[in-house]
Amino acid sequence: MSAEIDPTAITEESLRRIARREATLHAWAFLDEDLARRNAEESPPGPLAGVTVGVKDIFDTADQPTEYGSPIYAGHRPRADAAAVALLRAAGAVIIGKTVTAELAWSTPGTTTNPHRSSHTPGGSSSGSAAAVAAGSIELALGTQTAGSVIRPASFCGVYGLKPTFGLIPTAGVKPGAPSLDTVGILCSDLDVLDRARAVLSHRTLRPVHRPLTFGLLRTEMWEDAAADCKEVLERVAGLLEAAEVPMPGALVGLADASQLIQNYEGALSLSWERLTHNDLLSEGLRERLESGDATSQDSYDAVARRVLAARTDDSIESLFGGVDVLVTPAVVGEAPEGLGSTGDPKFCRLWTALGLPALSVPGSVGATGLPIGVQLVARPYAEDVLVAAGRRLSSHLV
Amino acid sequence: MSAEIDPTAITEESLRRIARREATLHAWAFLDEDLARRNAEESPPGPLAGVTVGVKDIFDTADQPTEYGSPIYAGHRPRADAAAVALLRAAGAVIIGKTVTAELAWSTPGTTTNPHRSSHTPGGSSSGSAAAVAAGSIELALGTQTAGSVIRPASFCGVYGLKPTFGLIPTAGVKPGAPSLDTVGILCSDLDVLDRARAVLSHRTLRPVHRPLTFGLLRTEMWEDAAADCKEVLERVAGLLEAAEVPMPGALVGLADASQLIQNYEGALSLSWERLTHNDLLSEGLRERLESGDATSQDSYDAVARRVLAARTDDSIESLFGGVDVLVTPAVVGEAPEGLGSTGDPKFCRLWTALGLPALSVPGSVGATGLPIGVQLVARPYAEDVLVAAGRRLSSHLV
Numbered sequence: 001m002s003a004e005i006d007p008t009a010i011t012e013e014s015l016r017r018i019a020r021r022e023a024t025l026h027a028w029a030f031l032d033e034d035l036a037r038r039n040a041e042e043s044p045p046g047p048l049a050g051v052t053v054g055v056k057d058i059f060d061t062a063d064q065p066t067e068y069g070s071p072i073y074a075g076h077r078p079r080a081d082a083a084a085v086a087l088l089r090a091a092g093a094v095i096i097g098k099t100v101t102a103e104l105a106w107s108t109p110g111t112t113t114n115p116h117r118s119s120h121t122p123g124g125s126s127s128g129s130a131a132a133v134a135a136g137s138i139e140l141a142l143g144t145q146t147a148g149s150v151i152r153p154a155s156f157c158g159v160y161g162l163k164p165t166f167g168l169i170p171t172a173g174v175k176p177g178a179p180s181l182d183t184v185g186i187l188c189s190d191l192d193v194l195d196r197a198r199a200v201l202s203h204r205t206l207r208p209v210h211r212p213l214t215f216g217l218l219r220t221e222m223w224e225d226a227a228a229d230c231k232e233v234l235e236r237v238a239g240l241l242e243a244a245e246v247p248m249p250g251a252l253v254g255l256a257d258a259s260q261l262i263q264n265y266e267g268a269l270s271l272s273w274e275r276l277t278h279n280d281l282l283s284e285g286l287r288e289r290l291e292s293g294d295a296t297s298q299d300s301y302d303a304v305a306r307r308v309l310a311a312r313t314d315d316s317i318e319s320l321f322g323g324v325d326v327l328v329t330p331a332v333v334g335e336a337p338e339g340l341g342s343t344g345d346p347k348f349c350r351l352w353t354a355l356g357l358p359a360l361s362v363p364g365s366v367g368a369t370g371l372p373i374g375v376q377l378v379a380r381p382y383a384e385d386v387l388v389a390a391g392r393r394l395s396s397h398l399v
Numbered sequence: 400m401s402a403e404i405d406p407t408a409i410t411e412e413s414l415r416r417i418a419r420r421e422a423t424l425h426a427w428a429f430l431d432e433d434l435a436r437r438n439a440e441e442s443p444p445g446p447l448a449g450v451t452v453g454v455k456d457i458f459d460t461a462d463q464p465t466e467y468g469s470p471i472y473a474g475h476r477p478r479a480d481a482a483a484v485a486l487l488r489a490a491g492a493v494i495i496g497k498t499v500t501a502e503l504a505w506s507t508p509g510t511t512t513n514p515h516r517s518s519h520t521p522g523g524s525s526s527g528s529a530a531a532v533a534a535g536s537i538e539l540a541l542g543t544q545t546a547g548s549v550i551r552p553a554s555f556c557g558v559y560g561l562k563p564t565f566g567l568i569p570t571a572g573v574k575p576g577a578p579s580l581d582t583v584g585i586l587c588s589d590l591d592v593l594d595r596a597r598a599v600l601s602h603r604t605l606r607p608v609h610r611p612l613t614f615g616l617l618r619t620e621m622w623e624d625a626a627a628d629c630k631e632v633l634e635r636v637a638g639l640l641e642a643a644e645v646p647m648p649g650a651l652v653g654l655a656d657a658s659q660l661i662q663n664y665e666g667a668l669s670l671s672w673e674r675l676t677h678n679d680l681l682s683e684g685l686r687e688r689l690e691s692g693d694a695t696s697q698d699s700y701d702a703v704a705r706r707v708l709a710a711r712t713d714d715s716i717e718s719l720f721g722g723v724d725v726l727v728t729p730a731v732v733g734e735a736p737e738g739l740g741s742t743g744d745p746k747f748c749r750l751w752t753a754l755g756l757p758a759l760s761v762p763g764s765v766g767a768t769g770l771p772i773g774v775q776l777v778a779r780p781y782a783e784d785v786l787v788a789a790g791r792r793l794s795s796h797l798v
Binding site for chain 1 (some may be wrong): 461465475477478479480481483484486488489498566568569570571572574575578580601602603604610665667668669670671672673675676680693697701704708711712713728780781
């Protein structure tokens with residue numbers, strides 16, 4: 001925006017920062033420094049000029065390999081950029097490289113470590129995206145969420161994570177997982193940049209919200225599954241935001257859990273080619289999940305799909321918000337767990353993915369051992385402006 | 400299914416039939432006879448053994464080019480098969496080649512002609528799929544529908560066309576148009592084969608319906624836009640099926656028309672890469688539609704998207720069916736129009752695509768000049784078994 005922005009210098013600094021951390025962080029699936037420099041040189045002016053970007057390796061890129069976190073796609077070179085990548089480039093952003101994703105954006109982890117403590121998971125499946133932003137190597141990254149793949153790594157790594165309204169950002173050129181849940185999201189160290197990127201990625205204008213916002217604390221039926229430090233963070237934040245407690249509508253109890261069935265059932269179909277031609281190259285964990293999708297009866301799927309449809313209606317959403325603008329709710333069970341064998345539990349994200357509501361993980365809180373714990377804010381459909389305003393308000397308390 | 404099935408002999412006959420018609424029909428975007436023969440030799444036993452298949456060139460195929468009906472993708476070779484293609488192959492079907500699609504599955508026609516009268520459109524965007532099945536060159540073809548791209552060409556060419564419940568058949572590996580509408584469908588000359596393919600493509604078991612079915616004639620608010628011969632066909636069929644007239648729910652009036660806005664808005668985002676890098680290679684017609692998507696306000700989109708969501712709920716669907724099992728409603732305005740510059744009007748298909756309801760075009764009727772006119776049957780979500788049973792019942796009257 002300013003004449004002082006120098007994408008080339010910003011990119012050099014990004015590459016230096018990556019080099020310092022990558023041996024431990026393993027955030028990058030593909031990084032060609034010369035290509036990143038060329039991308040900087042060729043980047044046009046625009047609302048994202050000078051913004052360095054990591055692209056989760058589940059998005060197609062025409063100028064670099066796209067392996068979807070799977071050996072099945074070793075060396076794969078797509079013909080085109082994913083729509084989201086093309087929109088970022090055209091807005092001036094500099095694509096630095098491709099970030100590590102869990103296998104096919106499911107749950108078998110890649111090699112990425114948590115930048116705050118390398119023995120802990122960064123979360124997933126947008127693992128490299130969250131870790132690279134948190135390490136300060138890049139400003140923004142693309143992610144996707146089918147269960148909790150944006151909000152959870154954002155929380156574990158201590159960055160902003162936006163899972164917008166279902167369908168807001170185009171999924172064209174993103175490897176499908178479960179199409180009725182798959183949502184493109186953004187990880188970012190700066191809420192203003194995140195907001196500009198969100199507008200660019202959805203052809204929307206920013207409409208800043210200046211009116212006072214009202215908040216409600218929604219514990220959900222899984223509250224007792226949250227760790228003590230996570231509960232404390234939520235209750236502290238609820239106090240800062242003067243959030244009254246709002247009840248969990250009975251019709252939504254259990255929907256988070258039930259939506260797993262949708263993910264597995266649709267995933268089993270979406271990954272047909274991989275399963276029929278390269279089943280031996282899928283991880284055992286993924287094979288098991290897809291087989292559980294096969295074993296799901298069509299009647300069970302149809303019933304849950306209908307339940308989700310009913311839960312997404314205006315009446316259902318209004319009964320959930322109970323008059324407040326924004327819900328405050330756990331993003332995760334607690335701090336990033338130790339070990340790299342699991343990306344952690346997405347249980348506190350599933351409901352919002354199923355409902356298609358915009359959700360933002362706000363950093364600035366820590367758990368008992370000093371690792372980040374994000375706070376999840378949730379707004380009504382297409383109310384990203386309200387959600388970001390709420391995120392600013394919360395951040396102003398936490399910094 | 401029988402030991403007598405000889406995929407190689409069936410494929411040779413298919414290739415002979417193609418050769419006889421292709422100079423006029425122009426149904427094929429890619430056809431390599433030796434590859435088709437190899438596909439026959441390698442086809443496994445299965446529920447679709449010996450079924451010859453044309454794949455709309457909007458589906459990725461690993462063994463042949465996929466150009467999406469656009470010069471932007473000249474010579475493009477995908478890494479993988481679309482999920483639907485992989486499922487058909489594994490069930491024993493023989494992939495013969497790729498059929499012509501309108502540009503990027505929108506409305507700018509390819510070169511295909513109507514097999515019944517070559518000066519008339521075959522409909523689109525699944526133009527080659529419908530024409531090749533109608534010409535008897537192949538038994539089954541894959542199509543997609545975002546407005547009326549399966550039902551309309553099926554009607555114009557006189558074949559069965561199934562647009563199933565939204566999300567039933569996986570879209571992985573299909574070029575996205577408008578993701579909240581895009582639906583994979585099937586064109587076929589035989590309803591039993593269509594039904595088996597539908598089950599294969601959705602991991603579902605066939606559950607034949609033997610109980611008597613009740614029918615309702617739904618004229619919709621656009622009835623007066625249908626040609627006189629089309630109205631006569633519908634009224635005759637309604638008589639044969641003892642279909643009582645059912646009223647159009649007020650809440651659904653105008654939704655067919657409004658859903659165009661969703662298509663254009665989402666399409667403008669989905670095709671970002673093509674527009675930003677190869678806009679000059681898009682047809683003027685498509686550019687205009689996408690620009691109308693750009694010009695749509697986000698508030699208008701959000702309002703229509705919410706209206707669609709409300710219309711898809713159980714209560715809304717029940718008020719539409721009014722107690723009957725299957726609706727009988729126009730598939731098209733009339734016979735295939737003369738000329739190859741347009742694929743015809745999808746207005747009678749849009750509502751069913753927006754509602755996500757399974758719809759079947761049933762051949763066997765003709766218009767004033769002797770060209771086919773399909774009759775559209777519509778069932779409740781996931782009630783494909785009921786829909787196919789209804790199609791059998793109607794066909795038994797028409798043959």
